Amino acid sequence: MTDASHDLRAADLSLGYDGRPVVEGLELAVPDGRVTVIVGPNACGKSTLLKSFARLLRPDAGVVTLDGADVHRVPTRRLATVLGLLPQQPIAPEGITVADLVGRGRFARQGMFRQWSSDDEVAVASALRSTDTLHLASRSVDELSGGQRQRVWIAMALAQETDILLLDEPTTFLDVTHQIEVLDLLHELNRERGVTIVMVLHDLNLAARYADHLVVMAGGRIVVEGAPDVVITREVIGEAFGLESLVVPDPVSGSPMVVPVGRFHHVPPT
Amino acid sequence: MSVATTDREIVATGRRLARRRQATVSLALTAMLGAVAILALVLGDRVIAPGDVITTLLGRGSGGDSFIVLGLRMPRLLLGLMVGAMFGLAGAVFQSLFANPLASPDLIGISQGASAGAVVAILVVGWSGPAVSLSAFVGAVVVAGLILLFSGRADAAGSRFIIIGIALAFSGQALIGYLLTRADVRDAQSALVWLVGSIGTVRIGELLTTAVGGGILVVALAALSTRLRMLQLGDEAATGLGVRSGPTRLLLLLVAVGLAALATAAAGPVAFVAFVAAPIARRLFGGRGPALLASALVGAVVVGGGDLVAQHAVSGLQVPVGIVTGIVGAPVLLALVAGSNRSRGTL
Numbered sequence: 001m002t003d004a005s006h007d008l009r010a011a012d013l014s015l016g017y018d019g020r021p022v023v024e025g026l027e028l029a030v031p032d033g034r035v036t037v038i039v040g041p042n043a044c045g046k047s048t049l050l051k052s053f054a055r056l057l058r059p060d061a062g063v064v065t066l067d068g069a070d071v072h073r074v075p076t077r078r079l080a081t082v083l084g085l086l087p088q089q090p091i092a093p094e095g096i097t098v099a100d101l102v103g104r105g106r107f108a109r110q111g112m113f114r115q116w117s118s119d120d121e122v123a124v125a126s127a128l129r130s131t132d133t134l135h136l137a138s139r140s141v142d143e144l145s146g147g148q149r150q151r152v153w154i155a156m157a158l159a160q161e162t163d164i165l166l167l168d169e170p171t172t173f174l175d176v177t178h179q180i181e182v183l184d185l186l187h188e189l190n191r192e193r194g195v196t197i198v199m200v201l202h203d204l205n206l207a208a209r210y211a212d213h214l215v216v217m218a219g220g221r222i223v224v225e226g227a228p229d230v231v232i233t234r235e236v237i238g239e240a241f242g243l244e245s246l247v248v249p250d251p252v253s254g255s256p257m258v259v260p261v262g263r264f265h266h267v268p269p270t
Numbered sequence: 271m272s273v274a275t276t277d278r279e280i281v282a283t284g285r286r287l288a289r290r291r292q293a294t295v296s297l298a299l300t301a302m303l304g305a306v307a308i309l310a311l312v313l314g315d316r317v318i319a320p321g322d323v324i325t326t327l328l329g330r331g332s333g334g335d336s337f338i339v340l341g342l343r344m345p346r347l348l349l350g351l352m353v354g355a356m357f358g359l360a361g362a363v364f365q366s367l368f369a370n371p372l373a374s375p376d377l378i379g380i381s382q383g384a385s386a387g388a389v390v391a392i393l394v395v396g397w398s399g400p401a402v403s404l405s406a407f408v409g410a411v412v413v414a415g416l417i418l419l420f421s422g423r424a425d426a427a428g429s430r431f432i433i434i435g436i437a438l439a440f441s442g443q444a445l446i447g448y449l450l451t452r453a454d455v456r457d458a459q460s461a462l463v464w465l466v467g468s469i470g471t472v473r474i475g476e477l478l479t480t481a482v483g484g485g486i487l488v489v490a491l492a493a494l495s496t497r498l499r500m501l502q503l504g505d506e507a508a509t510g511l512g513v514r515s516g517p518t519r520l521l522l523l524l525v526a527v528g529l530a531a532l533a534t535a536a537a538g539p540v541a542f543v544a545f546v547a548a549p550i551a552r553r554l555f556g557g558r559g560p561a562l563l564a565s566a567l568v569g570a571v572v573v574g575g576g577d578l579v580a581q582h583a584v585s586g587l588q589v590p591v592g593i594v595t596g597i598v599g600a601p602v603l604l605a606l607v608a609g610s611n612r613s614r615g616t617l
Contacts, residue, residue: 085510099284
């Protein structure tokens with residue numbers, strides 16, 4: 001779907017709510033065509049950072065640019081053809097069907113004189129198929145399971161046909177099976193269609209497994225970023241999360257796996 | 271990427287499903303509206319047969335029939351339908367913008383603002399006629415402005431907006447109460463008639479103002495309706511999909527305030543219409559979307575039908591339409607709430 005290359009970055013970015021600073025002087029360049037995962041303790045500013053990338057939050061200082069242009073200066077609708085967003089808790093209007101919801105992903109492609117077209121229908125059908133939700137098209141979103149519903153929301157973002165997709169904790173409230181299902185789907189999108197993915201995740205081990213580029217944040221700044229097997233160390237986890245842990249290779253994927261210690265256990269002597 | 275034709279058909283079916291029900295419901299409501307209109311033109315102190323009504327509408331009726339049908343009954347019918355549709359639309363927009371059935375112009379002070387404006391005009395300044403309507407309009411707009419001012423911004427959380435509105439509604443009521451207790455009985459009487467909502471006396475100028483103003487606002491709303499549906503996904507998701515949520519919200523609010531203010535200025539705060547029209551419409555639809563068209567139709571049927579009852583239910587006794595909608599509104603609301611308890615949680 002996407003061959004275009006994009007440059008999404010934050011320069012000297014400071015963010016806050018009502019004058020209370022959350023993120024200060026942050027620099028981040030999102031690697032094009034890769035999966036970037038942002039992790040960090042609660043209130044470290046990771047969701048805030050994602051919001052500013054999605055132009056939901058105006059910076060107090062600094063700038064977020066997409067291909068050199070300030071995201072707040074690009075018309076929202078035009079930006080929505082390049083940059084897609086799945087917020088943490090989107091709202092499904094009561095009684096809406098899956099096909100109708102996913103169809104709303106096409107808003108930016110429509111206009112006063114360009115109503116619903118066969119292009120839109122194709123895009124929606126293709127989004128439903130790649131998220132394995134086509135058979136749910138006529139069902140009401142209220143009736144779906146959590147995993148199905150999350151796949152439908154991702155289908156809506158896919159129907160938008162953007163080259164970059166931002167997701168704020170797409171696996172929250174899902175059981176482990178559905179978490180893996182959603183992350184596999186995003187991985188597939190990235191590998192098969194070249195969609196650049198930036199997401200915030202809570203689970204360190206899943207983050208380490210699915211990220212090409214891992215960003216560890218704490219206290220409103222980036223502690224370290226890079227490939228997961230370089231970034232995830234005992235020291236980094238200690239510094240960012242204040243947690244004593246052991247880092248071992250994940251027996252399935254080989255990616256680093258964080259095993260927390262806690263007050264009632266000890267690291268076995270080696 | 272090639273997509274099989276069957277896939278596209280599945281999508282088309284999924285999208286049509288809801289639309290078909292919308293069409294059916296709208297048709298049924300339009301039929302009811304037609305019935306109300308016919309009855310309103312036929313019934314009265316002098317019953318005019320439907321055939322004669324049609325002849326009169328075609329301009330070939332007798333002088334007496336023409337005066338009664340075109341001069342008396344038609345303006346009243348038209349004003350009732352317009353005001354009902356406008357209340358219905360205003361309620362639907364407010365309720366879906368704030369995702370809360372309590373966010374209705376008659377609960378969050380817009381109607382009370384209009385009433386206070388009218389009462390000040392009648393009792394303090396001694397105005398009557400169009401000046402009262404103008405003052406009512408100003409009152410509604412002032413309250414809307416105050417709510418926006420106190421809640422900080424248009425995208426403020428729904429509950430904050432509603433709480434401020436309810437507080438202002440009480441202030442409006444207090445002002446009205448104070449003025450009524452101090453007023454001369456006869457003046458208070460005329461203020462009270464206005465306060466319960468009445469379309470008994472219709473001036474042509476008022477009818478035209480309401481029609482033109484309402485028409486402009488309805489066109490604006492139609493242009494914004496897709497965006498209103500997008501905003502229902504939440505401001506963040508809507509922004510991500512390309513809607514400028516803040517300015518869009520503000521525009522929709524202004525249109526809804528305009529509709530409510532204009533309708534209240536013309537007919538007074540006809541009880542419950544703005545509040546129940548959209549929930550009834552959504553219930554008929556199977557709870558989907560802002561249901562703008564259906565809310566407008568339900569509002570028109572409620573006010574038009576309510577006015578029929580108000581005029582003809584008890585022979586020799588005419589009451590303002592607001593009394594009827596108030597009496598009928600409460601049980602309808604209770605029935606709706608009871609019904610939604612049985613199925614799912616919300617109105």
